[in-house]
Amino acid sequence: MEFGFIDILTLIGALGxxxxxxxxxSDGIQKVAGSRMREILSAMTSNRFLGVLxxxxxxxxxxxxxxxxVMIVSFVNAGLLSLxxxxxxxxxxxxxxxxxxxxxxxxxxxxxxSALALPIxxxxxxxxxxxxxxxxxxxxxxxxxxxxxxGLDALKDSVPDLKSNPQMLSFLANYANLGYVSTFIFIxxxxxxxxxxxxxxxxxxLTLVMCNEGWIPFELAAAMVLGENIGTTVTxxxxxxxxxxxxxxxxxxxxxxxxxxxxxxFLLFPFAIQAITWYMATYMNMYPTGPNLNPEHxxxxxxxxxxxxxxxxxxxxxGFIPLIGxxxxxxxxxxxxxxxxxxxxxxxxxVQTPEISLVEVENEIIKFGKLNLKGVxxxxxxxxxxxxxxxxxLITKLKDYEEHTDLIEFKVAEFLMELxxxxxxSAGSRRVQSFLSVVNHMESIGDIYYQMSKSxxxxxxxxxxxxxxxxxxxRELKQxxxxxxxxxxxxxxxxxxxxxMDEAIALEKKINDKRDKFRAKNFKRIEKGKLSLEAGxxxxxxxxxxxxxADNVIHISQALRGDHLDLEDEVTT
Numbered sequence: 416m417e418f419g420f421i422d423i424l425t426l427i428g429a430l431g432x433x434x435x436x437x438x439x440x441s442d443g444i445q446k447v448a449g450s451r452m453r454e455i456l457s458a459m460t461s462n463r464f465l466g467v468l469x470x471x472x473x474x475x476x477x478x479x480x481x482x483x484x485v486m487i488v489s490f491v492n493a494g495l496l497s498l499x500x501x502x503x504x505x506x507x508x509x510x511x512x513x514x515x516x517x518x519x520x521x522x523x524x525x526x527x528x529s530a531l532a533l534p535i536x537x538x539x540x541x542x543x544x545x546x547x548x549x550x551x552x553x554x555x556x557x558x559x560x561x562x563x564x565x566g567l568d569a570l571k572d573s574v575p576d577l578k579s580n581p582q583m584l585s586f587l588a589n590y591a592n593l594g595y596v597s598t599f600i601f602i603x604x605x606x607x608x609x610x611x612x613x614x615x616x617x618x619x620x621l622t623l624v625m626c627n628e629g630w631i632p633f634e635l636a637a638a639m640v641l642g643e644n645i646g647t648t649v650t651x652x653x654x655x656x657x658x659x660x661x662x663x664x665x666x667x668x669x670x671x672x673x674x675x676x677x678x679x680x681f682l683l684f685p686f687a688i689q690a691i692t693w694y695m696a697t698y699m700n701m702y703p704t705g706p707n708l709n710p711e712h713x714x715x716x717x718x719x720x721x722x723x724x725x726x727x728x729x730x731x732x733x734g735f736i737p738l739i740g741x742x743x744x745x746x747x748x749x750x751x752x753x754x755x756x757x758x759x760x761x762x763x764x765x766v767q768t769p770e771i772s773l774v775e776v777e778n779e780i781i782k783f784g785k786l787n788l789k790g791v792x793x794x795x796x797x798x799x800x801x802x803x804x805x806x807x808x809l810i811t812k813l814k815d816y817e818e819h820t821d822l823i824e825f826k827v828a829e830f831l832m833e834l835x836x837x838x839x840x841s842a843g844s845r846r847v848q849s850f851l852s853v854v855n856h857m858e859s860i861g862d863i864y865y866q867m868s869k870s871x872x873x874x875x876x877x878x879x880x881x882x883x884x885x886x887x888x889x890r891e892l893k894q895x896x897x898x899x900x901x902x903x904x905x906x907x908x909x910x911x912x913x914x915x916m917d918e919a920i921a922l923e924k925k926i927n928d929k930r931d932k933f934r935a936k937n938f939k940r941i942e943k944g945k946l947s948l949e950a951g952x953x954x955x956x957x958x959x960x961x962x963x964x965a966d967n968v969i970h971i972s973q974a975l976r977g978d979h980l981d982l983e984d985e986v987t988t
Contacts, residue, residue: 422573429573433620434567440559443552463503463736467729470507475514484508484647484669491665499740501665506672506729506736509644512619513722530563532568598638598684601631602677605642610649619721626713633713637720641680644725660747665981667743676728691720772834773843776827776850777908783823783857784904788897790816790864791964795893797871798957800884802818806875813868820861824854845977849911852974856967863967864898867960870953879950888933889954892961895926899968906972914976919969927963933958 484505516832539557540638542550609618619640626636631926648670652663680687686820695716790813797809828851835847874881881889899922906914942948946954 416743424610426573429566429569430621431566432569432884436559436562436564436566438559439449439555440563443555443557443559463499463733466500467507467510467733470504470509471511472507473504474508474511484666488662488665491661496665498661498664498668498743499736502668502672502736502739503733505665505669509673509676509725510722510729512647513718513725517718517722532565535561552683555890575690575720595681595684597635598681601635601638602642602645602681604821605639606646608639609643609646618646621640621944623714623717626717633691633716634684636713636717637688638684638692640717641677641684641724642722644677645670648673664740664743664747667747668739671739671743671746672732675732676724680728681729687720687724691716691723694719772830773846773914774896775849776831776834779823779827780850780853780857781904781907783820783827783854784900784907786816786820786823787857787860787864788900788904790820790861791893791896791900794864794871794960797868798881798889803875806871810868810872817861820858827854845911849974849977852925853907853971856971856974860964861969863960864965867957870956870960874950874953877949879947879953881950881954885954888929888936889957889961890956892926892929892933895922896961896965896968898922899926899965903968903971906975908949909975910973914972916972916976919972923965923969924960930958930962 487496487501487504487508491498496504536558539554539561542554542557545551545554570693587608605618605622608621622636622639622643625631626633631639648666652670793809793813793816797806797813800806800809831847831851831854835844839847899919902915902919902922906919908916934955936959937946941948941951
């Protein structure tokens with residue numbers, strides 16, 4: 416039998432057909448559930464057992480543990496899930512992915528689902544043109560489901576006829592009877608296969624086809640399945656490369672969990688194979704002489720092995736989820752410190768659901784707000800500092816802060832503009848516009864405290880000293896600004912209708928009143944000769960700086976509420 420270059424391309428094309436169908440169906444299901452994903456996750460991950468159930472259900476629907484795990488890494492990256500919660504969901508995903516094997520074993524090789532594929536596409540195709548995004552997403556689910564089984568059918572037809580050409584299997588004889596060495600080799604084969612196709616479900620489909628066609632015996636196929644459990648962790652780790660340290664830890668937890676499972680199963684592998692054979696012979700009454708003698712029945716045996724292994728692994732480790740979390744934190748320590756200016760929550764290529772991306776932006780803006788709070792504290796410290804070295808260090812630090820506020824604004828705005836081109840709901844589009852305005856005002860706050868540092872630097876150079884009453888006035892204003900920024904940060908995660916606007920306006924009015932009072936007092940001191948003109952002007956600049964920061968703070972709350980009114984319409988300045 417000849418199996419030429421065109422045949423190889425046909426086999427690869429059939430595999431691509433299968434993977435593409437799975438991706439289309441997976442994307443459609445994620446879009447259908449996307450807007451409700453946050454609520455679903457918060458309700459279903461309240462404890463580790465519910466987390467396992469959530470991972471199982473999501474993966475059973477999406478039909479790809481890789482897709483689920485990448486989603487989970489994204490949710491951890493966005494701050495929707497903690498590391499411990501994510502480990503439970505990942506465990507459930509490992510069980511959920513076994514559904515693929517059962518579908519293929521029970522339906523793919525028995526029922527000609529591909530015969531129904533075109534009628535299913537006929538139902539889904541008109542739905543693609545619907546103006547409703549939910550109908551459009553369901554069309555993707557139907558069409559993806561049909562393409563998936565058409566791909567499986569093509570995959571079966573494109574493999575060489577090994578039953579009629581047993582000589583092609585001769586090379587396997589060199590590796591089939593080496594005991595644990597054979598098991599290890601085929602674990603590596605399964606790992607590499609999953610790395611190549613980037614989907615454990617697709618790798619499982621290939622393994623089942625090879626078994627069904629008689630390419631490999633049951634025990635070697637089972638070893639490949641173990642390898643596929645390792646290979647599938649790589650997809651999540653690749654996705655986590657662009658995520659924050661929390662995302663990397665979630666992907667690392669997936670790797671640790673699967674490696675541990677494969678390790679103990681590797682040691683017990685011969686006994687596990689015997690147990691599966693005995694179970695099928697005793698209770699299924701279908702294979703009285705064992706699965707190896709009937710290649711057509713091996714997919715069922717393999718599905719039992721796949722499910723049993725993953726369920727047992729979860730049962731063994733579900734009680735150790737907090738410990739796994741601690742191990743991963745040790746293995747992947749945070750490299751950042753409290754002066755980490757990098758984007759922590761926004762990642763590239765992680766989230767396919769725009770609503771979840773908005774949560775990433777929300778968390779990034781909260782971090783941006785914390786950076787500005789540090790800037791306000793440091794300018795206050797600089798005003799009172801008398802040590803020249805410490806003064807210079809604070810001035811340099813404030814300059815760094817200002818430069819990073821520029822960079823953060825640019826990166827977040829760039830991400831938001833990219834996000835605005837995706838399929839967002841009207842509420843999501845308004846949120847994007849609000850966030851664009853918010854980051855602009857956040858950056859302005861950085862500009863203001865940097866300019867204030869230049870005023871203080873001028874004061875230092877001219878050896879101008881403030882009296883205690885000046886410093887007390889500035890402390891009072893700073894405290895009110897910090898208070899207003901704290902309220903602003905409470906508003907960031909709130910929905911527009913729940914913004915604490917009355918409290919924000921009251922604080923802004925209080926700051927404006929203090930500014931007017933301190934200015935008037937300052938001018939009187941200058942007039943009476945109790946204060947030099949230079950000192951009075953620098954003092955006025957600092958008062959104005961605090962008030963301008965407060966202006967931007969209230970503009971942020973207004974932007975979050977979706978207001979287009981000027982501040983003057985709300986507050987008498």
